[in-house]
Amino acid sequence: MKLYDFGRAPNPRRVRIYLAEKGIDIPTIDVNLREGEQLSAEFLAINPGAMVPVLEIDDGDYLSECIAICKYLEALHPEPSLFGEDATGEARVLMWNNIVENEGMFAVAEVLRNSLPAFENRALPGPLGLAQIPALVERGRARCDNFFDRIEKRLSDSPYLAGDAFSLADITLLVVVDAAANMVDIDAAASRPALAGWHQQVSNRPSAQA
């Protein structure tokens, strides 16, 4: 197996943290998003979505999408479980992972990609070259606020997103919280004590260095 990766991008970090939690070592190939390598004909043949991470599996096929990559690796390395312990547990992991991806990750990306000059004509990932829309910066910030408020309520009732155990959903949230702070200057943990406590705890896991 090989992992197509890029150190500074949020989504590949989700898989790197997952691998660190499992103690799995996979060779990586860097796709330099800053230099547009994801738009090369060579990489578009690997992922027409022009995004990393991508996992090349041993039959030569390619898997994109963090949820697919991690679920595939979970089948090969089931312990410790990061997808819940039973049917209800797995459903809660998938539910929270999807909520964090759609409401959190996409909101942070909306702020980032519509404001930074580096993302001019890259307002969404993918091959399209879409122009920035300034109104989306404000909208993205409102979405982030609403999302992190929802997370604060959840983490006031539950130690981890999907219940009593750390899971893939927490990995996705950690990456979103850190991207918000480091890339668009949104401090999600400020004035949200449950989120702040959770963030300190998961940041202390060795995998958070990935």
Added chain:
Amino acid sequence: MKLYDFGRAPNPRRVRIYLAEKGIDIPTIDVNLREGEQLSAEFLAINPGAMVPVLEIDDGDYLSECIAICKYLEALHPEPSLFGEDATGEARVLMWNNIVENEGMFAVAEVLRNSLPAFENRALPGPLGLAQIPALVERGRARCDNFFDRIEKRLSDSPYLAGDAFSLADITLLVVVDAAANMVDIDAAASRPALAGWHQQVSNRPSAQA
């Protein structure tokens, strides 16, 4: 179990088709999105994301997100499999389902919600009441074109999205193709013969009536 549903919305149809494929019968409760029932205090306590579908499970908890609802039901009703037959198969189902949701469903919604007067201040689902942004209509159409072109390539190589068998990913694509045609007048199958053949075939399944 109970399913919170709304007949005219695309996402609940994903679960209804899934249930029809499995032959599962679950009582439904209609949440009238036209009249804003998803924003009532009562429904926000069920899903703070203000979206249907939601599955109330027998421990009294609520599952949102189609992927979580269907995976939960898959554990209870594994045959016929709609999540692939092995680790690679499941990864491909999750991958394509996510691609169709993020690149297809969200693009159709971007056109719909930013153009129709009925979605004024409802430019995204959820509790925020976001204003429409006219530039997103054109962007959404470009995203739809790019998405359906990608699907055409995939279905030229593979009978179904995730491989040789009909899966959850095909259900999501059917709902996106029909929503594009019926809600924003985008005929994805026109001039895309592989997609047209696939669409005819899956539309002939009895579950497509759901």
